[in-house]
Amino acid sequence: MNWESVIGLEVHAELATQSKIFCGCSTAFGQEPNTQVCPVCAGMPGVLPRLNRTAVEYAVRVGLALNCTITRYSKFDRKNYFYPDLPKAYQVSQLYAPICRDGHLAVEVDGTTKIIGIREIHMEEDAGKLIHDAVSDNTLMDFSRCGVPLIEIVTQPDFHSAAEVRTFLMQLREILLYLGVCDCKMQEGSLRADINISVRPEGGELGVRTEMKNLNSFKAIGRAIEYETRRQIQLLESGKQVVQETRRWDDDAGVSYGMRSKESAPEYRYFPEPDLLPIYIDDQWLQSIVENLPEMAEAKRARYMRCWGISALEAATLTSHVYVAQLFEEVAALSRNPMEAAHLVAGEIMRLMNQTDTLPEDLAVDAKKLATLITLVSSAKINRNAYKEAVEAVFIDGVDPEEYIAQRGLRMVSDADAIAEAVAAVITEQRQAVADYRAGQHKALGFLIGQAMRKLQGKGNPALVRKAMLEALE
Amino acid sequence: MLNMTALALAKAIRAKKLSVTEAVAEYIKQIEQTNPHLNTFLTVSKDTALARAQTIQAQIAAGEITSPLAGVPIALKDNISTLGIRTTCAAKMLENYVPVYNATVVDRLEQAGMIVIGKLNMDEFAMGGSSETGAYGTVRNPWDTERVAGGSSGGSAAAVAAGEVPLALGSDTGGSIRQPCAFCGVTGIKPTYGAVSRYGLVAYASSLDQVGSIGRTIDDCAAVLSLIAGPDDNDSTCVISKTFTFDTPLLERLAGFRIGLPRNYFAGGINADVAQAVLAAAKELAAAGAQVEEFDMPLMDYMVPAYYIIACAEASSNLSRYDGLKYGYRSPAAETLAEVYRLSRSEGFGLEVKRRIMLGSFVLSSGYYDAYYKKALQTRTLIKQAYDRLFERFDMILSPVAPTTAYKLGENVDDPLKMYMGDIYTVSVNLAGLPAVALPCGFDRQNLPIGFQLIGAAFSESKLVSAARTYQHRTSFHLQQPGGAWV
Ligand SMILES: [Zn+2]
Numbered sequence: 013m014n015w016e017s018v019i020g021l022e023v024h025a026e027l028a029t030q031s032k033i034f035c036g037c038s039t040a041f042g043q044e045p046n047t048q049v050c051p052v053c054a055g056m057p058g059v060l061p062r063l064n065r066t067a068v069e070y071a072v073r074v075g076l077a078l079n080c081t082i083t084r085y086s087k088f089d090r091k092n093y094f095y096p097d098l099p100k101a102y103q104v105s106q107l108y109a110p111i112c113r114d115g116h117l118a119v120e121v122d123g124t125t126k127i128i129g130i131r132e133i134h135m136e137e138d139a140g141k142l143i144h145d146a147v148s149d150n151t152l153m154d155f156s157r158c159g160v161p162l163i164e165i166v167t168q169p170d171f172h173s174a175a176e177v178r179t180f181l182m183q184l185r186e187i188l189l190y191l192g193v194c195d196c197k198m199q200e201g202s203l204r205a206d207i208n209i210s211v212r213p214e215g216g217e218l219g220v221r222t223e224m225k226n227l228n229s230f231k232a233i234g235r236a237i238e239y240e241t242r243r244q245i246q247l248l249e250s251g252k253q254v255v256q257e258t259r260r261w262d263d264d265a266g267v268s269y270g271m272r273s274k275e276s277a278p279e280y281r282y283f284p285e286p287d288l289l290p291i292y293i294d295d296q297w298l299q300s301i302v303e304n305l306p307e308m309a310e311a312k313r314a315r316y317m318r319c320w321g322i323s324a325l326e327a328a329t330l331t332s333h334v335y336v337a338q339l340f341e342e343v344a345a346l347s348r349n350p351m352e353a354a355h356l357v358a359g360e361i362m363r364l365m366n367q368t369d370t371l372p373e374d375l376a377v378d379a380k381k382l383a384t385l386i387t388l389v390s391s392a393k394i395n396r397n398a399y400k401e402a403v404e405a406v407f408i409d410g411v412d413p414e415e416y417i418a419q420r421g422l423r424m425v426s427d428a429d430a431i432a433e434a435v436a437a438v439i440t441e442q443r444q445a446v447a448d449y450r451a452g453q454h455k456a457l458g459f460l461i462g463q464a465m466r467k468l469q470g471k472g473n474p475a476l477v478r479k480a481m482l483e484a485l486e
Numbered sequence: 487m488l489n490m491t492a493l494a495l496a497k498a499i500r501a502k503k504l505s506v507t508e509a510v511a512e513y514i515k516q517i518e519q520t521n522p523h524l525n526t527f528l529t530v531s532k533d534t535a536l537a538r539a540q541t542i543q544a545q546i547a548a549g550e551i552t553s554p555l556a557g558v559p560i561a562l563k564d565n566i567s568t569l570g571i572r573t574t575c576a577a578k579m580l581e582n583y584v585p586v587y588n589a590t591v592v593d594r595l596e597q598a599g600m601i602v603i604g605k606l607n608m609d610e611f612a613m614g615g616s617s618e619t620g621a622y623g624t625v626r627n628p629w630d631t632e633r634v635a636g637g638s639s640g641g642s643a644a645a646v647a648a649g650e651v652p653l654a655l656g657s658d659t660g661g662s663i664r665q666p667c668a669f670c671g672v673t674g675i676k677p678t679y680g681a682v683s684r685y686g687l688v689a690y691a692s693s694l695d696q697v698g699s700i701g702r703t704i705d706d707c708a709a710v711l712s713l714i715a716g717p718d719d720n721d722s723t724c725v726i727s728k729t730f731t732f733d734t735p736l737l738e739r740l741a742g743f744r745i746g747l748p749r750n751y752f753a754g755g756i757n758a759d760v761a762q763a764v765l766a767a768a769k770e771l772a773a774a775g776a777q778v779e780e781f782d783m784p785l786m787d788y789m790v791p792a793y794y795i796i797a798c799a800e801a802s803s804n805l806s807r808y809d810g811l812k813y814g815y816r817s818p819a820a821e822t823l824a825e826v827y828r829l830s831r832s833e834g835f836g837l838e839v840k841r842r843i844m845l846g847s848f849v850l851s852s853g854y855y856d857a858y859y860k861k862a863l864q865t866r867t868l869i870k871q872a873y874d875r876l877f878e879r880f881d882m883i884l885s886p887v888a889p890t891t892a893y894k895l896g897e898n899v900d901d902p903l904k905m906y907m908g909d910i911y912t913v914s915v916n917l918a919g920l921p922a923v924a925l926p927c928g929f930d931r932q933n934l935p936i937g938f939q940l941i942g943a944a945f946s947e948s949k950l951v952s953a954a955r956t957y958q959h960r961t962s963f964h965l966q967q968p969g970g971a972w973v
Contacts, residue, residue: 051587057688058567101806281850286693
């Protein structure tokens with residue numbers, strides 16, 4: 013029998029707002045535990061939430077990019093459960109009137125376009141983190157993450173393979189990055205996905221589904237889908253049933269195990285959050301969100317080509333990742349030479365990224381340093397070879413470009429006497445080539461210039477060397 | 487001095503007839519004498535209050551504070567968060583909880599130069615109508631210490647009645663300001679939902695809770711309300727900018743005031759003395775020129791059930807944060823996480839609180855949500871609509887506060903249903919988010935105070951206060967003071 017897997021996703025994205033969703037605390041990652049906490053996010057008795065409008069705007073941005081209907085009267089609900097990382101013992105979320113509904117995203121898999129339905133996007137607050145302290149054998153609580161705004165993007169069960177899921181997630185990630193609403197770092201947990209998965213005979217009735225949690229990388233998601241599909245098929249083929257349950261993926265072991273069955277699923281006792289008014293997004297607010305949408309890849313490509321005459325190919329490369337586009341735009345602005353910046357980022361930088369396996373999100377190269385090099389090469393202070401060498405040193409070691417060029421003596425020789433001396437020496441030494449040139453063999457000129465450059469250790473200003481050589485030959 | 491109204495006291499302080507320190511010291515002396523008999527105060531912040539008295543005195547002298555209540559002591563129901571002062575909600579769960587922040591209302595009182603002299607006893611987490619459910623003993627009624635003070639703001643009403651403090655803040659979720667005011671013969675205002683910030687009021691039922699004032703006269707209560715009312719960025723449900731104008735001149739005549747009298751509130755379970763006194767209040771207002779007209783209040787049978795379903799549902803969620811982990815009581819017997827939750831909550835909460843948490847959890851659970859919680863919300867909408875229609879006909883509705891006067895200690899504790907039915911006249915006001923004032927209007931044959939309430943449309947506090955002022959101008963029930971062995 014041919015089996016088909018049916019997969020839906022719940023993608024959690026932490027919104028990159030400066031402050032938390034219901035208080036003024038910072039959302040910065042990686043600070044000391046419990047340093048970004050106030051009475052509100054710590055759930056002290058008597059506190060009340062106040063909604064961060066930017067979080068709403070970010071959620072709406074995602075809804076617009078995913079072709080959703082924006083809910084004009086959206087509401088919050090409380091999801092009640094006890095867990096030490098949840099100081100109020102309820103999470104403010106949206107069950108009955110989520111902020112966005114009924115969207116879709118077209119993804120390209122193996123050359124065919126697939127439409128993935130988006131059931132809804134809802135807003136909620138993140139919980140804190142539990143840290144196990146091995147020394148004292150205690151579990152410690154860090155509430156700094158409590159109240160960081162999250163959106164949960166729930167897809168329809170429209171996927172049938174790990175490859176489709178992976179492509180969708182990559183594309184979704186690019187959209188979130190371009191929208192500037194999430195930094196999408198799966199390792200830090202700012203982008204997380206749960207998978208609902210079931211199998212059925214191809215085209216048959218939907219099977220019993222399981223939900224998989226704790227997926228911390230694209231690779232883990234792919235592996236978990238393949239594992240779970242296999243597990244369910246094996247169960248069914250051996251005449252057993254799939255149990256509806258939540259499972260936890262252990263990426264190190266490459267296996268998942270059951271966490272809780274449907275029967276033991278928690279009773280969340282959802283009800284409307286009385287401490288917050290409904291969010292009303294009127295035409296004016298919606299309009300301003302639309303107007304402030306960041307420029308997406310397609311628009312960037314068009315602008316690069318239109319305004320700066322950058323080729324279609326280079327523009328596509330530059331916008332393949334938002335961080336690459338950002339780097340390019342910074343270098344272009346700092347160097348005031350967009351064309352040269354485009355050649356540099358689309359060419360040498362992309363080559364170096366591939367060579368060093370650097371992911372776009374890990375791009376740490378200093379745009380200012382690259383801009384300095386562009387200025388140096390375009391004002392003929394260094395030649396192309398020196399430029400390329402210095403770019404690599406900046407990319408890999410983060411060297412200071414000016415210092416590096418000085419130390420390596422890469423600055424071009426434009427001194428007329430030094431050039432004249434080198435040219436004179438070549439003319440004396442290379443009698444045959446000089447004779448050839450004078451006899452009309454103009455290609456000998458290249459050889460002679462090359463010899464002069466050699467005497468200048470490759471640093472001669474090519475234009476000046478050429479000019480001096482021609483004059484000497486006349 | 488203890489007989490003065492708060493406004494008169496402030497005036498005497500401004501006129502330098504009395505110092506702030508003298509006033510504070512005098513009240514603290516009274517508290518120290520009477521509290522052992524009445525159990526109104528859970529915490530007396532004597533040292534901080536006396537220290538603050540000197541600061542405020544200096545500021546008044548320098549003309550830096552000009553509020554009409556500057557220098558006047560006030561006490562707060564112990565569910566109002568006070569920075570550095572223990573806030574227990576009369577619960578074992580929060581026995582040693584000292585807040586790290588002030589409720590908005592506390593900041594506003596202090597900015598106006600009022601002096602917080604202590605925290606008042608109540609029903610545990612404001613759940614109850616007799617101030618008997620708290621973990622620190624029962625509040626006693628100054629008119630008869632063998633009787634309850636009402637609740638849940640029983641400590642607030644009793645303290646004002648006993649002259650321990652000229653003013654107090656309470657909170658009203660289903661009658662918790664008005665009913666103890668009626669039982670103790672004092673005046674109170676339950677403001678419109680959203681008129682006063684709830685930030686720092688330890689939540690019982692978020693969509694119903696409202697902070698309000700309790701005092702000897704309507705003018706004192708209104709003066710406090712003008713200090714604490716107004717939008718607060720920290721409370722999303724307190725956003726409407728309405729300024730109350732309470733300083734209008736006394737109306738000798740209530741000409742043009744249309745008052746509705748719910749005929750069916752006076753049939754059935756109401757005590758005859760109470761009915762008579764409340765009807766007499768209606769006559770008094772009619773004599774002052776108001777147009778009093780009877781009507782039948784709809785949905786009366788659904789008010790108490792809808793209230794308890796909604797209040798308990800919200801409470802079950804609001805009280806989940808008391809989990810034994812972060813602050814408050816943790817069972818010493820607990821070893822596993824599940825035990826920390828189960829034992830801390832089983833041992834840390836009292837019976838009535840547990841009853842309401844269980845009721846609330848039940849009505850929200852899947853399979854019951856639609857049958858109970860959703861129905862209650864629908865009922866709430868119907869009640870709101872009924873009031874909307876009534877306020878097309880009337881400026882205000884005059885009603886009893888409670889069907890009885892203060893009952894004996896322990897009389898109702900084992901009969902929750904009977905206790906809940908005592909809320910019949912008050913809860914619909916909270917369900918509809920309306921303002922109401924409670925005023926003394928007589929005494930029963932055992933010389934226990936009787937109160938009535940005037941209920942208005944949302945944000946009609948100014949009008950309610952006007953009518954109440956005229957009433958108190960024409961009567962002297964609010965000037966009567968209790969006496970007894972404790973005095
Ligand atoms: Zn915070």
